Amino acid sequence: MKFDTVITGGGLAGLIAGISLQKEGRSTAIVSSGQNALHFFSGTFESMNEAPARLLEIFSEAGIRVHYADGVRLMPMGTFKESALSLEDISLFEKPAFAKKALIVNFMGYHDFFSSFIADGLKKQGIEARIRLLRLPEMEHLRQSPSEMRSVQIARTMDRIWEKVVQEIRLLLKDDDAVILPQVFGLQDISVPGRIREALPAKVVFTGTLPPSVPGLRTQMQLRRRYETLGGTFLMGDEVKSAHLHEGVVHSLVTQNLGSHYLEADNFILASGSFFSKGLISTPDSVFEPIIGLDVKSSEDRNSWYDPDFSADQPYMDFGLVTDGELHPFKDGEALKNMYAIGSVLGNTRPELGTGAGAAIRSAFKAVDSILSKA
Numbered sequence: 001m002k003f004d005t006v007i008t009g010g011g012l013a014g015l016i017a018g019i020s021l022q023k024e025g026r027s028t029a030i031v032s033s034g035q036n037a038l039h040f041f042s043g044t045f046e047s048m049n050e051a052p053a054r055l056l057e058i059f060s061e062a063g064i065r066v067h068y069a070d071g072v073r074l075m076p077m078g079t080f081k082e083s084a085l086s087l088e089d090i091s092l093f094e095k096p097a098f099a100k101k102a103l104i105v106n107f108m109g110y111h112d113f114f115s116s117f118i119a120d121g122l123k124k125q126g127i128e129a130r131i132r133l134l135r136l137p138e139m140e141h142l143r144q145s146p147s148e149m150r151s152v153q154i155a156r157t158m159d160r161i162w163e164k165v166v167q168e169i170r171l172l173l174k175d176d177d178a179v180i181l182p183q184v185f186g187l188q189d190i191s192v193p194g195r196i197r198e199a200l201p202a203k204v205v206f207t208g209t210l211p212p213s214v215p216g217l218r219t220q221m222q223l224r225r226r227y228e229t230l231g232g233t234f235l236m237g238d239e240v241k242s243a244h245l246h247e248g249v250v251h252s253l254v255t256q257n258l259g260s261h262y263l264e265a266d267n268f269i270l271a272s273g274s275f276f277s278k279g280l281i282s283t284p285d286s287v288f289e290p291i292i293g294l295d296v297k298s299s300e301d302r303n304s305w306y307d308p309d310f311s312a313d314q315p316y317m318d319f320g321l322v323t324d325g326e327l328h329p330f331k332d333g334e335a336l337k338n339m340y341a342i343g344s345v346l347g348n349t350r351p352e353l354g355t356g357a358g359a360a361i362r363s364a365f366k367a368v369d370s371i372l373s374k375a
């Protein structure tokens with residue numbers, strides 16, 4: 001099978017690259033073995049404020065709605081973090097004291113939403129907060145088994161019964177000027193969070209839950225659908241095992257499912273993620289890239305990998321592939337001329353690209369521009 005570009009990894013970086021190339025008429029395939037960071041996504045694109053026009057175009061064509069305002073957002077543990085470009089579901093406030101009285105609503109039996117922490121966090125900002133639990137007959141079948149009481153299962157029900165939830169919340173509301181709800185709305189029907197906001201006479205704030213992230217899963221589905229609509233080939237559940245290369249040029253990839261039917265291309269993008277997605281692997285004494293054995297920037301002293309302060313930025317997050325200015329990764333000191341490394345497989349080796357989702361997007365565009373600029 002021959003393509004213009006084959007992309008390893010169908011997370012945010014791989015999908016943005018794939019969509020951008022398909023839009024320019026290039027034939028691409030994405031091979032993606034499993035879960036990606038979007039399944040854990042907070043809904044906020046770190047290190048991005050105003051999005052570049054090309055990103056807004058991709059999001060708009062995929063049906064993804066984003067916004068930005070200077071200020072802060074409420075985190076799942078009741079703390080506040082600086083604003084960044086966010087999905088429309090995420091409320092951004094000028095300042096942490098965004099209300100006087102807040103009603104926090106959770107669902108009976110749902111333990112993946114930290115209402116008490118949120119209440120404590122709000123109280124620290126001088127916001128009076130009270131918690132109420134809704135018991136809905138439509139969720140009784142989920143409550144039978146605690147393993148079913150998870151964000152995605154609840155979200156499937158909520159898309160159907162959100163109007164009833166609004167009615168129940170109206171009965172609970174007193175003089176509260178904010179309602180805090182778990183992010184379990186709008187998995188299939190993107191309009192639901194906005195309609196809930198319109199239907200309630202108070203500021204509605206959707207706040208993160210334990211994974212999987214409902215807005216993240218929806219974003220992943222929207223991007224993948226857009227990619228496939230543009231004619232991209234998405235090989236879900238397959239895994240790139242190795243590559244054929246010769247004199248600094250990659251010729252083809254070997255995947256688990258396709259066996260001897262190699263994936264050939266003029267260009268290759270590696271968007272295989274960090275440790276979490278197995279784009280990088282760590283053993284007791286080394287950090288390596290598992291497909292090709294690309295050169296990795298890390299530290300030999302294992303004691304320096306971690307900061308004992310759990311909440312500190314961990315040094316291992318800096319580890320990533322060694323690349324040149326065009327994002328070509330190196331193998332044994334030699335740059336691979338037709339391969340590009342993008343997204344979190346870079347770690348924080350390219351601080352000029354930002355961090356988190358911002359870095360994933362910027363690096364994807366950089367690789368795409370380089371590929372398109374070739375004759």
Ligand SMILES: Cc1cc2nc3c(=O)[nH]c(=O)nc-3n(C[C@H](O)[C@H](O)[C@H](O)COP(=O)(O)OP(=O)(O)OC[C@H]3O[C@@H](n4cnc5c(N)ncnc54)[C@H](O)[C@@H]3O)c2cc1C
Pocket residue numbers: 008009010011012013014031032033034035036037038040041042043044045046047238239240241271272273274276277278279291342343344345355356357358360
């Ligand atoms: C748990 C978690 C939560 C995060 N939340 C946020 C957030 O809320 N906001 C933010 O800005 N940033 C967040 N980040 C940072 C995150 O790294 C970026 O936001 C970005 O989504 C990373 O995208 P990526 O495409 O580079 O990698 P990933 O999303 O990790 O995707 C890599 C993909 O490659 C696949 N893959 C790996 N190896 C192979 C192989 N051999 N063959 C085929 N496929 C392969 C993996 O299965 C995976 O699907 C989070 C990171 C983590 C780990």
